[in-house]
Amino acid sequence: MAAERRKAIPSTSDDNKPLDSDKQFLERTNVNAVVRDVLGKIIANRPEDPVTFLADYFEALVEEQSSLVQRALRVITMTHHSRPVFEVNVRDSYNLLSKHKVNKKLKGVNGSVYTELLQALCRNLPSSVTIKLVQKLECFEHEAVPYDxxxxxxxxxxxxxxxxxxxxxxxxxxxxxxxxxxDKALCDAVMDQLKTALGSSRNDVRRIIESSYNLAPEGLHQALERALSREQTQGVCTSEHFITEACDSFLAKVKKLK
Amino acid sequence: MDKPLNCTIKNPVNLTLGDIKVDMLCGCKVVDITFPNIMSPEVGEIRFKNFYVATLTVKAKYRTENTPRHTGDQPKWKTCLKRVKLMPDPHSEAGSHDYISLTSRQFRCELSNITGLRLILHQPSPVWREFKLEELRLFRSAGGPKTSPLPTWLLEEPKAKVQKKTVQRVASSTPKGGEGGVPDLDGLSANLQQLWALAEEVSTSQTSQSLGRFEVDGCYDINLLAYT
Known part of the structure; x- marks a missing residue:
C-alpha cells in the first residue's frame, strides 16, 4: 500500500538524486533476492531451530572471508541427513569445494580440503574416534575426490x-x-547386545530377526539380568569410553576407501 | 502330500433374473460338486485360485439318516462358509488372483458324510465381466501346503524360539521388582535400535567407487621404501 502511494507522488526532491520507492529500494539493494533465497532454504531444510538458522545464514552472508571449507560445512549442516534435500546440499558443498585452488592452473576437490572438511564435521567427536574415521575415509593430498x-x-x-x-x-x-x-557390567552387557546386532550381516535373515528380538525391551531385560547376576566385573565406565566403544562398532561397518 | 479328492466339479451355473434368454446376469454363480466315487467323502480343505470372485459361500448337502431311497425326506443343507471375502473391495483388483486355501478351522460345520457341496460365488461389481474359481481342488485333511519346505524352515524356527523366550521371560519377570539398578528399558531399547539402524544405513549407502589407488596392503609403508 505504502509503496503504491509513494509511487503516485512524483519525487520532488531538490537534489538530482531521486528517491526510490520501497520496491525499487529493495530491488536495488538486492534484499529481495536474499530474502527469497533464505526463505527457500529454510523451507527446503526445515531446520529444528529456524531462528538460529536465519542468524547463521545472515552471519555467513556478512562475513565474506570465511574459508571454502567453512562454507561447505555450513551448507552440509543445514539439514538433517535423512532429509531429501541433504543430497542437494552435499552436491552444493561439493561444488563449493571445487573452487579450491590446487595450484595456479588447477581447481578441484582434493584430499586436503576433503580431509579438512571431514575433520571439521567431526570436531565434537572424541579424538580417538575422529582419528579412526579419518583413517578409514582418508584421501591423500594428491588425490582427486570424486563426488560419489x-x-x-x-x-x-x-x-x-x-x-x-x-x-x-x-x-x-x-x-x-x-x-x-x-556400572561397567551394565555397560558391557548393553554394548554386547549392540555389537551382536551390528555384527549380523544384512543377508542373514535369522540373525537379524534374532538380534531385533534381543534389542527389544524383553530381550534386553533378560540380557541385563543375566549380566548383573554374574556380577564378576566390578568397576565403572566413563561416558567417553562408552561412546568410543560404540563408535568403534559403527566404524567397523564403514568400508575403507580404496 | 495327499492327493486331491476325486470329485466331480460341475460347470458353473449363472443365476439370471427372469427369462434365461434375456442376458441379465445378477453377479452370482453356483458351482456344484458331487462325490460319485467315494464312499464317505470328507473334506478338510478347499484350495483354489481366485479369479475376480468377491465373496464365497459354501453349502454342504448331508446324507440323511434314513435310507436315501426315502422319498419324503428332503436332503439336509448346512452353510459351511458364509460370504468369505476374497476381494477386500469388489471394484478393485486387490485379491482378485490370490491363491486361497480354506481349511476345516474356518468351516462352521464339519464336512463329513456329505453327498455334495455347493459353492456360491458372488461378484457384485459390474466392472468384471467374468468371475470364477480356477484350479479348484478338495483335500481330505488340512495342512497340506504348510509342509512346503522353504517357508517353514525360514519362519517357523525363529518364531518357536521367540515363543520359548517369552515364556522364559514370564517366568523370570517376577524378581524384576527387586532389581533396582536397571534403567528405563524401553528408552534403552529404542536407543540401541536407533544405533543399529544408523549403522545399517551407513553400511548400505557406501560407495563402491574406487579412488584409483594401486596399493597392495601396506606396500607404501615408509620402512619398505628404498632410497634409490
Missing amino acids: VFRSSIFACCVLREYAFIAEQLFASLDIQKIGKA
Missing part, C-alpha cells in the same frame, strides 16, 4: 555424529546415579 566418494564419506560422518549423540544419551540413561560414571 565425497557423498558417501560425508554421509558417514553426519550419521556418525548422530550416532555418537545417541550413544551419549544411551550412556546418560545407563548412568543411573547421574555421576558421569555407569
Whole structure:
C-alpha cells in the first residue's frame, strides 16, 4: 500500500538524486533476492531451530572471508541427513569445494580440503574416534575426490555424529546415579547386545530377526539380568569410553576407501 | 502330500433374473460338486485360485439318516462358509488372483458324510465381466501346503524360539521388582535400535567407487621404501 502511494507522488526532491520507492529500494539493494533465497532454504531444510538458522545464514552472508571449507560445512549442516534435500546440499558443498585452488592452473576437490572438511564435521567427536574415521575415509593430498566418494564419506560422518549423540544419551540413561560414571557390567552387557546386532550381516535373515528380538525391551531385560547376576566385573565406565566403544562398532561397518 | 479328492466339479451355473434368454446376469454363480466315487467323502480343505470372485459361500448337502431311497425326506443343507471375502473391495483388483486355501478351522460345520457341496460365488461389481474359481481342488485333511519346505524352515524356527523366550521371560519377570539398578528399558531399547539402524544405513549407502589407488596392503609403508 505504502509503496503504491509513494509511487503516485512524483519525487520532488531538490537534489538530482531521486528517491526510490520501497520496491525499487529493495530491488536495488538486492534484499529481495536474499530474502527469497533464505526463505527457500529454510523451507527446503526445515531446520529444528529456524531462528538460529536465519542468524547463521545472515552471519555467513556478512562475513565474506570465511574459508571454502567453512562454507561447505555450513551448507552440509543445514539439514538433517535423512532429509531429501541433504543430497542437494552435499552436491552444493561439493561444488563449493571445487573452487579450491590446487595450484595456479588447477581447481578441484582434493584430499586436503576433503580431509579438512571431514575433520571439521567431526570436531565434537572424541579424538580417538575422529582419528579412526579419518583413517578409514582418508584421501591423500594428491588425490582427486570424486563426488560419489565425497557423498558417501560425508554421509558417514553426519550419521556418525548422530550416532555418537545417541550413544551419549544411551550412556546418560545407563548412568543411573547421574555421576558421569555407569556400572561397567551394565555397560558391557548393553554394548554386547549392540555389537551382536551390528555384527549380523544384512543377508542373514535369522540373525537379524534374532538380534531385533534381543534389542527389544524383553530381550534386553533378560540380557541385563543375566549380566548383573554374574556380577564378576566390578568397576565403572566413563561416558567417553562408552561412546568410543560404540563408535568403534559403527566404524567397523564403514568400508575403507580404496 | 495327499492327493486331491476325486470329485466331480460341475460347470458353473449363472443365476439370471427372469427369462434365461434375456442376458441379465445378477453377479452370482453356483458351482456344484458331487462325490460319485467315494464312499464317505470328507473334506478338510478347499484350495483354489481366485479369479475376480468377491465373496464365497459354501453349502454342504448331508446324507440323511434314513435310507436315501426315502422319498419324503428332503436332503439336509448346512452353510459351511458364509460370504468369505476374497476381494477386500469388489471394484478393485486387490485379491482378485490370490491363491486361497480354506481349511476345516474356518468351516462352521464339519464336512463329513456329505453327498455334495455347493459353492456360491458372488461378484457384485459390474466392472468384471467374468468371475470364477480356477484350479479348484478338495483335500481330505488340512495342512497340506504348510509342509512346503522353504517357508517353514525360514519362519517357523525363529518364531518357536521367540515363543520359548517369552515364556522364559514370564517366568523370570517376577524378581524384576527387586532389581533396582536397571534403567528405563524401553528408552534403552529404542536407543540401541536407533544405533543399529544408523549403522545399517551407513553400511548400505557406501560407495563402491574406487579412488584409483594401486596399493597392495601396506606396500607404501615408509620402512619398505628404498632410497634409490
